Structures are given as structure tokens and as C-alpha cells.
Amino acid sequence: MTFSLNEIEATAKRAARGAGYSWGVAEEAAKGTRWLCVHGFDGPANLVRLLDLQLALSADHTPNINESAWSGDGVLCPLVTGAYLSDCAGQLAKAPIKIQGISVPLLLLPYAGMVARALNSCVRISMDDLEAVTDGKELCAPGAVQLHADDVTIRLGGDLAMPRSQQARATPDKAAWSKLNDYAHRTYAPATDQSRLLGAGAGLADND
Amino acid sequence: MSRPDAHIARRSPDKVMRLSRLGSLHQCRLSFMRILTRRMASEGWQFTRPVFDIDGNGVGQAVYTAKGPERAYSLVAFAHDLPDEKRSDRVIADAWDATFALFDGVPSDEDIKRLSLNVPLQEAGRVSERELSLSRANRSVRLWTNVVDSLAAGRQPDLKHIRDVGYLMRTTAVYGSGKFGAADRELIAGRDEMHVPFQAEMLSVYLTRTFVRDLVQHMAKAKGRANSVSLDPGIARQLGIGNSTGLGMAPFIINHPILFNNWIMAREEAIARVRGVRTASADEIDTFLRVLNQSVISVDLWRSEHPVQIAKLAQLRLDLQLLNKHLSQQALEKDYPWNRLVEWSAAELSDEGQELVASLILEPYGDLVDGVAHCMADSNHDAFRIDGSMPVAEALSLLREGFAWAFELDWSDKANCARAWYVSEEKLEPRLGERFEEPISDYEQPLAPARDAVAAFLDLESWEPSDPIALFLLSHPEHRHTLRRAQMCRSAPYAEIRDNTISEAVMPIDMLRAKLSFFGATHFDPRSDRWVRICMYAGAPYPEELFPHNADYWVYPESAG
Numbered sequence: 161m162t163f164s165l166n167e168i169e170a171t172a173k174r175a176a177r178g179a180g181y182s183w184g185v186a187e188e189a190a191k192g193t194r195w196l197c198v199h200g201f202d203g204p205a206n207l208v209r210l211l212d213l214q215l216a217l218s219a220d221h222t223p224n225i226n227e228s229a230w231s232g233d234g235v236l237c238p239l240v241t242g243a244y245l246s247d248c249a250g251q252l253a254k255a256p257i258k259i260q261g262i263s264v265p266l267l268l269l270p271y272a273g274m275v276a277r278a279l280n281s282c283v284r285i286s287m288d289d290l291e292a293v294t295d296g297k298e299l300c301a302p303g304a305v306q307l308h309a310d311d312v313t314i315r316l317g318g319d320l321a322m323p324r325s326q327q328a329r330a331t332p333d334k335a336a337w338s339k340l341n342d343y344a345h346r347t348y349a350p351a352t353d354q355s356r357l358l359g360a361g362a363g364l365a366d367n368d
Numbered sequence: 369m370s371r372p373d374a375h376i377a378r379r380s381p382d383k384v385m386r387l388s389r390l391g392s393l394h395q396c397r398l399s400f401m402r403i404l405t406r407r408m409a410s411e412g413w414q415f416t417r418p419v420f421d422i423d424g425n426g427v428g429q430a431v432y433t434a435k436g437p438e439r440a441y442s443l444v445a446f447a448h449d450l451p452d453e454k455r456s457d458r459v460i461a462d463a464w465d466a467t468f469a470l471f472d473g474v475p476s477d478e479d480i481k482r483l484s485l486n487v488p489l490q491e492a493g494r495v496s497e498r499e500l501s502l503s504r505a506n507r508s509v510r511l512w513t514n515v516v517d518s519l520a521a522g523r524q525p526d527l528k529h530i531r532d533v534g535y536l537m538r539t540t541a542v543y544g545s546g547k548f549g550a551a552d553r554e555l556i557a558g559r560d561e562m563h564v565p566f567q568a569e570m571l572s573v574y575l576t577r578t579f580v581r582d583l584v585q586h587m588a589k590a591k592g593r594a595n596s597v598s599l600d601p602g603i604a605r606q607l608g609i610g611n612s613t614g615l616g617m618a619p620f621i622i623n624h625p626i627l628f629n630n631w632i633m634a635r636e637e638a639i640a641r642v643r644g645v646r647t648a649s650a651d652e653i654d655t656f657l658r659v660l661n662q663s664v665i666s667v668d669l670w671r672s673e674h675p676v677q678i679a680k681l682a683q684l685r686l687d688l689q690l691l692n693k694h695l696s697q698q699a700l701e702k703d704y705p706w707n708r709l710v711e712w713s714a715a716e717l718s719d720e721g722q723e724l725v726a727s728l729i730l731e732p733y734g735d736l737v738d739g740v741a742h743c744m745a746d747s748n749h750d751a752f753r754i755d756g757s758m759p760v761a762e763a764l765s766l767l768r769e770g771f772a773w774a775f776e777l778d779w780s781d782k783a784n785c786a787r788a789w790y791v792s793e794e795k796l797e798p799r800l801g802e803r804f805e806e807p808i809s810d811y812e813q814p815l816a817p818a819r820d821a822v823a824a825f826l827d828l829e830s831w832e833p834s835d836p837i838a839l840f841l842l843s844h845p846e847h848r849h850t851l852r853r854a855q856m857c858r859s860a861p862y863a864e865i866r867d868n869t870i871s872e873a874v875m876p877i878d879m880l881r882a883k884l885s886f887f888g889a890t891h892f893d894p895r896s897d898r899w900v901r902i903c904m905y906a907g908a909p910y911p912e913e914l915f916p917h918n919a920d921y922w923v924y925p926e927s928a929g
Contacts, residue, residue, distance in 0.1 A: 161494065165554070166546025174791075183814040184841075184848020191752065222842060240845065247756025247838035274753045328555060329497055348793035349801075349811035366457035366612065366895070368509050 162329040169194040171344050172207055178346030180216030181239060188246070189239045192270030197330035199299045201266065205336035209307065210238065210264045211343055229258035235308065236262040242271030245314065249275040252283070256315035265309040269294060269301065272314055284318030286311075293318035300324065372644025372736070376707055378636040382773070385632070387867035391878025392680070392719035395923060396727035397737050398634055398744065399888030402920060404570045405908060406738070407561060409919030411437050415911035417582070419480070424590035425449050426583060429484060432575040433474055434911070436561050441500070441568070442471040443575035444483050447583060455506050457540045457612035459797050464490070464504035465537065466579070470572040472498050472551060490541070494549045500568040502550055503542040505576060508533050508610065515584050515599070520592025524600050531606060531669050534891060534903040537580045538610025544569045557745065564741050565627065566887060577609045577905050601913070608906030611889070614899040616797050618879040619789060622815050622869065625853055627746035629860035631886050634744045636862065638737040642729050643707035645736075652732035653700050659731045660695075662924035663724060664688050666890065669925065674894040676875070680720050687721025734920070751856050754848065756838025758855070760831045766854045767825045773866055774818035775825075786872035789815040800876060800898060814849050816870040824850040890923065
């Protein structure tokens, strides 16, 4: 079964929120998950890999940006790190950004894409021995999945020789999709008699 | 072509974006239904009904195809025999009198078979990227049997009865944009005929109305056989399609700030252009007076049982009397007549009356107004990225300016945050609850931008004015959505509702009406503070009678009948 990208984005947003991220971070995670699907990656499966690590609730996974390389007290969260990367796009125009110890580094790519669009330039992302290049619209990246990267370097430049083909639909792994929905489910309020009665505003007759 | 002779500024967001005003908006030339009918007529779209396979009990399927210059779209309709006790407008219903999908192209037999296994299930089924919308409708118990029986017995139905209800069926949801597996908006947004928002959904409803007319005729014939008569086309044209809309739609205008800005800004730009016209020609004045007189009829036909709407309608009727008296004093003969009229209405009329005037003055000026429709889609995807290099001082002033009114409220007062928006586990639909009485605040959706803006401001104040907000957001990720919205407002001044969406007094129907008015809906009939019935396409020519000369002003009734 294929899913619309809108379904992917809506579910990813709720799932990231359900896993404890703020709404703003969840919005970006959702757009990023969609972006990965467009470029032929299983965005939901990669997001679930991250959410399962439960990094949202501790500041240990937020980058300390005062060092020459961003690192955390624990492993870095790519959603929080990616959001900061996107926020300081201009910094990349001056010097490469180095990141040490990050989970599911693939999830950084959509943020690098936002930076590329903002700077109107290609951005090259080295993740240990893998390398990706994007201008925000197109992406060159190997299909291999890394659960972790020790060293990530993001710099301007690179060349989009063989961009990945773009997809209009997503076919997430069934188990991952189901798990993503479980995370999303955490944002739904359990129904009560009061909410059934009032929440949607029962009123005058609805069968006349 | 007329052009504005003077530059008149658009009305300010502080004035326009109050909920009481948004909840008083009326359809206008820029309504999505009218944009669609104008296009279909001017491009000479062809309409066919390749399938109509429905039995005497009204069970079966039908296909209606609309063919434009480049592409065809087909409504695939399934008619069901629904026991009365299962009929409900509410989103918790699981069976309907009729269910529909708008297919991208002309469906094959296999497509129809696939849809027949899914569309009748609605949310419990799946559609594909070949479908642009999924919807359902229920019969109006008050009117359906009456019309079938009248026609079967060889009589035309009573026009007064028809006008009291307005429609034979009402849709209870029209899902588009990738819902339940349907095609994403992005797949069709680049097509000329789909660039304006909600054109697929509006086409689906237009064809649904034709199907409903054909179905009632078919059932009358099956019942009365040789005694039956055909529904008079003049009466048929009075019939719209009803629609019940609940809370599910309210968050849309908060969740799509740039899109909503573009709708409001388009209408405000149109109003400003017409206000800038120095002299109105006799023809232009005639057009205005004609639609005004027809609006008086339309308002007379507008029924509501809701106390708030009853009061607003009484005021609107009074407004129309005042307006007619004002116009009888040569009010349009001075220079800048429309500007004078808008200023007069702002001083003399209720919000309902003011917004009706603002919509009506656009009618004589299609050449000045209609082109603005191209700006109503949201194609500014880059606005999503937060510019983290913005200094704290600048972010503070953005929040202060964008939400000035919200700083006057005491957000610790329970009355100002009495409500919370949440999504129910049961039907995954937005609901509105009582924060201090129900266990819902842990599940709150980010639908109170004003409260959040003030909270972000208070946290931001203690930071160095020259710090980039990227640093602040690293420590305060809970304010990311708020800073994003604040930055969006730089290019989208009408993006934010300038009212409290969680106050104890909030009326979600105001948000519903704002959106539905842009669809082109009429006769808003709130059924509680959080769901509303409307009428769509009443008066519109059916496909076989749609021509450029009648494609636009059909929304204004010809006579009281």
C-alpha cells in the first residue's frame, strides 16, 4: 500500500510530538520525514529508529555549540541538531560545521537541504565514510542506513552528479509505520463521555 | 478596463482579523466555487455521464465526467439504501446515503470496482493517487421524500418548501489533499485549473449536485412511472448542496497561516482596488444595485435557529434597510463612491453588513478583481525555515507588533484560557474542551498562537538583544513554532487571527464561516457554537446549462419565487 506524502507528514508530526519533542521541532521532523520519502528513503522507518532512542526528554542530546565541533553530553539528536543547523545557515557560509556523535544522521539531510535552499548553494554532508550532497531540491546520497555517525562535517559545495529519483508516494515499512502511528497515538486524548457529548459540539438535530 | 485612480490602503489586520468580523464574512467574486464556474464556462468544459447504473431503490453507481482543455476529472458516485436511524451528519457516522470520489481522468471498470470497495467505507477505506477527493452526503429528510413523492405523483414540489431547506442532500465531509491515500495537493497544484485552492473539492461538489438532481428524478420515475414528471429546471436550479461542517475545519486556518493570509489579502486587495475607483459608470452602479437587491432576497431566505445567528440576521436586515436608504440619497454619485460607501458602512452597519458591502462592491469590477485569484494559493514553502540569525530585539518587536492586542489580556485568568484544542482518540478529529474541567491539557494542539506569542516574548525578554534567536531556540525549543509564525507574518500580515482562540467565549463557528465564505458558501446556519450548516451552488446552472453569461452571478437569486 502506498501513502500520500501528506499522510506521512501528518503522522510524523504527531509521532515526534508524541515522543516528547516540542511542536516546532515536530513540524520540522515531519517535513524532513516527507522530504526523505520524496528522495526514496523510508522516512518513517528512520524517524522511528530515532524516536525509539528516546532522546527528546533530556538536554544531553542538544549540541553544545561553544566547542569547535558540536557535541553533546550524550549522543546528539539529529532533530534538535538539524533545527539548529537550519537556524544558523549563515554560519555555514563562513566555515564548515563539524558534529561529533549523532544518531540516525540521515535525518540531518532535510535540514541541510533547508540550508542549501536558504543559501542557494549545494551543501555537502560527510557522515563518517558516507557522503551526501543536496541543493534542497535534489539529493545525491547512498542508500545505506547508519544508526550512528561519529564524525559529521557539513560544508558548502559539492556536485549533484547522480541525484536520487524523486517519489510522489511513500511505501514505509509496515512495522515502522505501525510504530510511528503508536507514537502519534500518544497525542490523542482518551475519549470521555463529556468529550463525546461536548467536544464536537452536539447541538440541534443532525438528521432532518 | 477600469483601473484604480487612487491608492487606497488595504484595511488593517487589526480590523479584519478579529473573529467577530471573520465570522461575518460573505462570499464574493473570489470565492472558489465562482472561480471554478467562471473557468469551466469560459473554457467550454464538456460534461458527460458515462455511467448511471442505479436501481429503483436508489442503489448503484454513477460516473460524471468534466472535460477541460487539457484534462478530464470524474465524479464516481455510489448510492446506498441507508436506514433512517443510521443517518447522521456527525463525523462519527459510518454509513451514508451516497459516497463519492473525484477521479483524476476517466475511470476504467477496474478503477470503479476498486473504488466501490473503498469509497463507501470513507475513512475506513483507502483511495489512491488517482483520486483527488473523497466525500459523502446524506439526504435531507425534510425534503427528499417530499420531492420524490411530488414528482412521482405528477406534481412539481412546493418551491417554498424547497427554499426553506435549500438542498436535497448535504455533504458531511469532503476530504482532499492526500487524505486517506488520495493524491497530494502538490501533484495537481501546478495545473492551471487546479492552481486556485480547493478547485478539486469544489468540482466534486458541483458534480455531486448534478448527481443528486438526477438521482431524485430517477427515483421519482421508478416510483410514479408514467405518472411522474420531470423536475422543473427552474426549481432544480434553486437546489444547492448542503454541507455540515464541524470542528475539524476550524484548526485549518490556524495551521495554514500563509494560505489563509493569501485568501484574506486577495480579498482585501480587491476591496482596496475598487475603493480606489474615482467614478462609477452607470453600468457599474446598475450591477451593484442589482446584486444588492438580489442579496436582500437571499438574506430573506436565510434561515437559522441559532440565537447568535438570529440576532446577526436581524441586524443584517436592518443594515440592508439603512443601506438602501443611504443609496437613495445619491450616495454613489460623488467621487470615489465605493470608498465613501465602505467608510459609511464602517460607521453605520454591523460587521455582517460591512462585510456584505465589501463583497458586493467587487461585483461590477471583474476586470479589476478576478486576476487576484492567482495569488490565493500558498507557494511560499521557504517561509517555513526559521531565520535564526534574527537578533532577539527584532524578534521581540515582531511579537510585540504582531500580537499587540494579546499583551493586554491576563493569560493567567482562567476565562482567557478556559478552552483547549485536542484530537480525540476515538475519531482522530479536532475537538475543543474545557481545560480546567477535562483531562485534556496534556494533549493540547498548538492552536493558541496569541497565548504562545506572549509566553515566547516573556522568555525572550531576558536574553541579550543582540543574541541571535538560534541560541534562544536551542534552549527553548518549545517556542520554535511561535517564532516561525512570527517570522512568517513579515510577509503575511493577515496570517494570524487577532483574537483569543482559547477564551471561554470563543465561537469556533466564526472560524468555520471564515473558511467557508471563501468556498462561496451561503446561508450559514450554526447548529451549535461548533458546527454549521451551509448551502453551496444554490442557483448555479447545471453542467448542460453552464455558459459564460450565467457562470458568475448565479449566487444572487433572481426573485423570491
